[in-house]
Amino acid sequence: MVSFTAGDAVARRPAKPGRLSRFFFAGNGAGYMFLAPWLIGFLGLTLGPALASLYLSFTDYDLLQSPRFVGMDNYVRMATGDAKFAAAMKVTFIYVILSVPLKLIFALALAMAFNRGIKGLPFYRAVFYLPSLLGGSVAIAVLWRQLFAADGLVNSVLSVFGIDGPSWISNPNYSLYTLVVLSVWQFGSPMIIFLAGLRQIPQDMYEAANMDGASKARQFFRITLPLLTPVIFFNFVIQTIDAFKAFTPSFIISAGTGGPINSTLFYTLYLYQEAFGFFRMGYASALAWVLVLIIAVFTAFSFLTARYWVHYDE
Amino acid sequence: MATSIKLNKVVKRYGAVEVIHGIDLAIDPGEFVVFVGPSGCGKSTLLRMIAGLEKITGGDLLIDGERMNDVPASQRGIAMVFQSYALYPHMSVYKNLAFGLETAGYKKAEIDERVQRVARILKIESLLQRRPRALSGGQRQRVAIGRAIVREPKIFLFDEPLSNLDAELRVQMRVEIAKLHQDLGNTMIYVTHDQVEAMTMADKIVVLRDGIVMQAGAPLELYNRPANQFVAGFIGSPKMNFLAARASAGANTIEVAGRNVSLDAALAVRQDEPLTFGVRPEHIAVGGEAGEMLGEVKVQLVEHLGGGTVLYATTAGGENLTISAAGQLRVRHGENVPLRIDPAICHVFDSQGMALRS
Structure with a gap:
């Protein structure tokens, strides 16, 4: 008769893998294989360079010589001795403050018009979405420059009505606002999201309000807007982040200068000039991290205040 | 007001x-x-x-x-x-x-x-x-x-x-x-x-x-x-049973499930006109002596609700019939049971589904 002791059983059991290796490898091999391209890309092309730029932001680095550690010097210069930085901040904040609300209002107005169930809606939706696909491109920025130049199409049209239009892009009083208009013109993406949000509001809410005698304006302010706040919040955060990061329109229309008189000097354009114009990679990295910080603070602030004005149904 | x-x-x-x-x-x-x-x-x-x-x-x-x-x-x-x-x-x-x-x-x-x-x-x-x-x-x-x-x-x-x-x-x-x-x-x-x-x-x-x-x-x-067969079927639970019927010899008799059922009064129908006979499940008695004999049916399913019993059965002609009886009936699946009805509370519909009043 063959018998086993407890000791035999323990000796024959394979060694238990560690907790960490069990988490990563217990039957998940195929999953990690599929994840690998993204994971490699994220580590090599996003996280790695981001961490490298964080380090470079504390250095003086011109691409030719090795980075020289300068501590907080880059950040101190930004805060105290860089007038162009202050100008870029001012331009960017004006651009964000004007373009985001205007774009959202325009997008919401059109979404509400489309939500009334007009004929050929898919066609119009595609047509109105088109600028969002093209708007950020170099070609559209070039076209915009032609439209708003002193002898451009806009002024030609204005001259028909006897108005002598200024040079919209070379006059510092108007140039930034021309870029704001270009941004608002790209309302397609938030419009589509607003339209989806409007479709989610149950029709019987409006019917109940109708029976209560609520006017269309009251229905809009007391029902549509509050119920749309989750979508407004989403669009607001995404569009604001996009506006802070805007680069192409300013780069093309001002031919990379941010002029006239720094009036279109977006923050990202200034960053680009410092990095690839003057090869001050350390300072440009510091600028990039300050922008990250601004966006992070704005986003955190938005989320913190959301509980007071965003209404989630469930 | x-x-x-x-x-x-x-x-x-x-x-x-x-x-x-x-x-x-x-x-x-x-x-x-x-x-x-x-x-x-x-x-x-x-x-x-x-x-x-x-x-x-x-x-x-x-x-x-x-x-x-x-x-x-x-x-x-x-x-x-x-x-x-x-x-x-x-x-x-x-x-x-x-x-x-x-x-x-x-x-x-x-x-x-x-x-x-x-x-x-x-x-x-x-x-x-x-x-x-x-x-x-x-x-x-x-x-x-x-x-x-x-x-x-x-x-x-x-x-x-x-x-x-x-x-x-x-x-x-x-x-x-x-x-x-x-x-x-x-x-x-x-x-x-x-x-x-x-x-x-x-x-x-x-x-x-x-x-x-x-x-x-x-x-x-x-x-x-009920004014018509639709209302008769819609109002009442379980719904009314409908059986194919035919105007029989004598205007106050109709043939239902192979048997002649005498009505209280004559209906204005032609001899052999196809009709539908309607009887509510709660108006069918299992066994007993009162009312008219409707024939025997084979019980297919029995639901005991405590206060009442619902039988699902088929007639000899293969038509489905639901019977809702008060109390707890001792009836088993597969058993043949005799059914009786009171013609005064039954319904007859013409081929258009309109109720015929006697």
Whole structure:
């Protein structure tokens, strides 16, 4: 008769893998294989360079010589001795403050018009979405420059009505606002999201309000807007982040200068000039991290205040 | 004072498709009327036309004798309780109740007084500061009813208000709505596809099918004297049994399931005319001596409900029959049982499905 002791059983059991290796490898091999391209890309092309730029932001680095550690010097210069930085901040904040609300209002107005169930809606939706696909491109920025130049199409049209239009892009009083208009013109993406949000509001809410005698304006302010706040919040955060990061329109229309008189000097354009114009990679990295910080603070602030004005149904 | 409603040849068309076909209906002041019918019969459309949420394509809607076709919903003196409740999710219960009054421009003190009064009636005082998402289905239903009551309308409309509740709560709310009608005395129109709700709550039931009123009348009138085979089958649970029949020799005898059944009086039918014989499951006796013999049936399934027994059986001719008997019958599956009926409470329908009265 063959018998086993407890000791035999323990000796024959394979060694238990560690907790960490069990988490990563217990039957998940195929999953990690599929994840690998993204994971490699994220580590090599996003996280790695981001961490490298964080380090470079504390250095003086011109691409030719090795980075020289300068501590907080880059950040101190930004805060105290860089007038162009202050100008870029001012331009960017004006651009964000004007373009985001205007774009959202325009997008919401059109979404509400489309939500009334007009004929050929898919066609119009595609047509109105088109600028969002093209708007950020170099070609559209070039076209915009032609439209708003002193002898451009806009002024030609204005001259028909006897108005002598200024040079919209070379006059510092108007140039930034021309870029704001270009941004608002790209309302397609938030419009589509607003339209989806409007479709989610149950029709019987409006019917109940109708029976209560609520006017269309009251229905809009007391029902549509509050119920749309989750979508407004989403669009607001995404569009604001996009506006802070805007680069192409300013780069093309001002031919990379941010002029006239720094009036279109977006923050990202200034960053680009410092990095690839003057090869001050350390300072440009510091600028990039300050922008990250601004966006992070704005986003955190938005989320913190959301509980007071965003209404989630469930 | 309660309000009367009159529909004269009311029609609804969507493009070329007519869904309501010239309905005539009179609703007396203070009446509780239930629109009942299967899905797609037009009952909700008709209700929404009365509410002013759907345009009336043809005919007249009169409220207290005044033509209302073109009067906006808010000026018809009507409040409606929606199937989904339609509570505003971003407002507290208090704000939901107050919304209509604020819109109408009432003063704050008056609004507060009315909201508190309605909350007391519906026993929702403790819920006033909650949002709808923090309420159970039954509580939401009360708030929806409260929102209707608080405006003190002349007419209440209910669009399948209990269909989202569980069975127990549905019975409870049914009783509460009926009590509310007794207390307020307003004219109420209630839409449901549940004939039990219709039978238990209504002063008058309007049975609809494909946009046509099949019959309108008191619940027991519809139960006892259905005008046609559709109403006979729709009102009553379990539904009425229908057996193929034929006018037999002698106008007061018909042949049903291979047997001659004598009726109380003669029917105006031709010899051998195909007919349908209708008998309610609760009007069939298993065994006994009273009434006329309907023949033997084979029991296929027995449901013991405690207080009653439901048998599903087939006749010798292969027709299905449901029998609902009081008490606990000792009958087994596969057994043959004799059935007896009282012809005085049975029904006969012609080949068009119209009831033949003897």
